[in-house]
Every structure is written in structure tokens, then in C-alpha cells.
Amino acid sequence: MLTRWFCLGILCLILSLPAGGHERPDPGSLQLASVHAAVAVLGEDRPLYEKRADVAVPIASLTKLMTAYVVLESGAALDEWLTVVPREQTPAKNAYSRIRIGSRLQRGELLRLALMSSENLAAHVLAAHHPGGRKGFVAAMNEAAQRLGMTRSRFVDPSGLSPDNRASARDLLRLVNAAHAYPEIREYSTTPARTARFRGPRYTLGYGNTNPLVHRAGWRVTLSKTGYLNESGRCLVMVANPGGRPLAMVFLNSFGSRTPIGDAGRVRRWLETGEGGSVAGAALEYERRRAAALKSTRPAAEGPESMSRR
Template structure:
């Protein structure tokens, strides 16, 4: 079910599946795997436990490890490996000095791989040691179908997760106020300690266009396709939607999010 069909369901709410204790696969065509929950209660999911490539959704764990490590006011020096990162990037230069907090915001707002790698290198000492921290944290969170092979989400057979695991990760990220605030930014600007300025806009098209959208992370690689973790708040309710390898992540995520908000509130 795609595009007009999902929007038609959003208009005719009687066709929406009822809330169930376990998520049901109501919309199998919107993504290779997906997850939708309201107020931490799962509604709908497809292939919830299948490990798939997740592209830059990987950066949610990078961000979580960085915040839990602390000392975000510390200054990182951009390594040559970070400056040489490919894909989405700011164009950081080797030797530039940047506060960790600014690198953190840049990896969440713009999904910048050079900022991501600079942060991982600085905190871990090098990327392999930082990746070890990422995998250890995933194990602590019970993310049994998740394995990280790099800090930024490049295609790798060993860099995978499931939508159920990503929901766990998203909740952990949202519990960190600095990460929730950065993920909700529509734009961001900072200056290095050397005086060079960077400005950027969010990769998340839902911010500023969907009522209540608060982030959380986008991703794309050839292997993972278009991915999205979307978090929306309205009138005291929270919807989390996760799509992996989604043909039309913006249109279809809006459809299932609207349907989720239309569900009756759970009795207290």
C-alpha cells in the first residue's frame, strides 16, 4: 500500500487497524522493514527483527556514545582520515579545531560523515576503539540484532540493525536532552576555533513541514536505500516511525504517522 492509498486511509480513519498488543504488519509495501509506535506502544511493524543495512541511522549510536562519554566542551582536532571521509560531509580540513558539541550537532543535523568521524576519532582515540564502544552499548541496550562496523553508516555487511532494535536506540537518544534538541534543529551554524564558519540545514524534510516533527535521523546509501527514524509530538502524544529501504520515506512516513495519531488513546 503506497502513496494515495495511505493518505486515503489517513482521511478515512475507520480503515486503520486497531491498536494491538503486538505490532501487526498493516502496511507491508512502505519499506523493507518498518516500525510504528505511539507513546512507546508498538502499533504496526513489518520484518521487525530482520537485520538490514541502516546507513546513517548508525550515527544515532555514535551520538549516544559521545554524549554518555561526556566532556562535550572539549576541543577535537580533525584527523586526516576524518577530513578524507566520503558521502555527506561539511568539508572539514585536517588540523581544524572544533568543539565536540559542534561536531555532534553537525552529524545529527547534516549527517556529516567528516564531523562524525572526527568525533569518533577524538573520543575513541581511533575509529576501531570507538566502534567497540558502540557495540558494547548496543549489547547493554539489548539490541541483539545490531552490529556496527563503522561510526558513520557506510555500507558494510557487518553494519546492520533491525527496526525493533532501532526503536530501542531512538528511545535512548530521546532520553538525552542535548541529542533531542540537536535532532530537532532545522539548521545549525558554528565556527571552528581557527575562525572558519560552517552553516547547514537539516536533511530531515519533516522538520518544519509536519506538525510536531522533532527529528530524529535520516540515512541513505546504495546498500541501505532511503532510511528514516521520525519522531513526532502532538498534544502530549508521541509517535515514533522507523523505515528501512523505503521507496518514498517522506510520503509514506507522514501517512502512517497521521494514522497513528488518529488511534484512540490507551486507557489509563
């Protein structure tokens, strides 16, 4: 019996250590530029690190990860050719698209463009061709969020152009875990570049991925989505395997286009060495200002800020 308990104790100790056998780093040594963040081993509910992870905030085009999840959950044929229809209402910003109204592209290709290049009109077309149209699609997004336990999430459009699309970093970890189970989402969101071939009329458009880390073999990115609005700041969700184990990372409300990428690098360094690095002055000042504004308006019921590790 003693030998059995000894072996169980050793097993628990091994499982509590990160890859390489080192002690888990102190979360206090990790400084991030993002106002909100959550990091977890893929498939695990309890994060390794959290920063204001329970606050619902605008998520911009991270919304498209839920759009992809709903499309694939519906079972709609990815090889079906869909007609590009105009938006019911013109968004106030970021509405430009090179796609021609009336042309056609396969559902799977529209989904790829929405994920890899954040093509907003592609997301609208996917929703418009859903049973019940755009209204039915948005309802399905919120129903999916409820099923996944995303208790602080709300969706009002499929592209993320509305700042009323909101979620917490912890909610987005749940979405990442669910979305990563689909090979199409893994492939489409990490496609480095793509030429889309439309019909009626025939024309082609080239697209690139909005996350530069998909081009870097050392990161082994298997899921990616970026987002930006003035209200949301720069955002990134990603699954990467830099140290041999898949990590889900969520960074919300950062200063510049490269700031979430920098945060990913700081997380990687923190897990490998215990040191989180430093944040540039402008990005740090942005984080402080946004955090102060958040503190002054946050309902008391949401509780204190959190920074923790598993």
C-alpha cells in the same frame, strides 16, 4: 469487589485505545513503501505496527544516532575543542566534506552537525577523539547495542558509510527510546539550520537539517535522523507528536528521498482515521523487488515476515 473489577476493566479498555478514544486501526489497512518498518509509542517495547522488523539490514547514517549515544554516555565535555583529523582510510563513497583538516570545532557542535546534517567527517572526528580512538569507539558502539538489547545489530564505523553497519527496525526502536532521553540528542537532531564557527583557521560553514518535517510545527518532531546508501535505500528514524502523544517511527529501505516522509504521513493518517493511504507505483515496485530479493536470501532461522499491532 465487583465495583473494583468493573473499574479496572474500564481502565484497561481506556488504556488500550489510542488518543481520541477510537479503536486501534487494522494494520492490514496500512501500506508503506519502506521494506522494513516499526512504529511504537515512545517508551513502549511492543510496537503498534511492524513490517519485517526483525531483519538486520544496512542502516547507513542512522548509525550516527548510536554515535551520539556513545559520545554522551562517555561523559566527554561537549565544549572541548577537537582538532579535525583525516580519516584513517578513505571511504569508497560519500566521503566529501567541506570541513578543513586541522581546523577545530567543539565536540557538541560536531555532534550537532553529525545528527542534523549527517556530516560524516564530524562523526569520524568524534570517534577519533574517544579513548582508544576509532577502534575503541566502535567497540563502545557494539557494547552499547548489547546493553540496549539490540540483538540484531552490528557496527563497524561511526558514520554509517559502511553497509556492514546493520540493525533491525525493532532494534532501532530500542535505540530511539534510549537516545531520546538525552536533551542534547533531541535538540541537535532537530536543529533546522546551523552556522558552524571553526578555529585554526577561522571560517564558517552553514548546514541544514536533512529531514524536512523538523520545519513543520504540526509534526512536533523531537528526534530525527535520516540515512542513505545504495545498499540501505532511504532510511528515517523519528520521534514526533502529531496527535499529542510521542510516536517513535523507523522506516528502512525506501525508494526516493521523500518516500520515508510519505510513510510517516501514512502512519499519521492511519492512526487518525484508520486509513493508511496509497503508495506511488515506482516506490511500490521498489518495495516489492527488494522484499522478493530479501525473501530469497533470508535465513530460515530469522522466521517469517511480521506485520502486527499492539
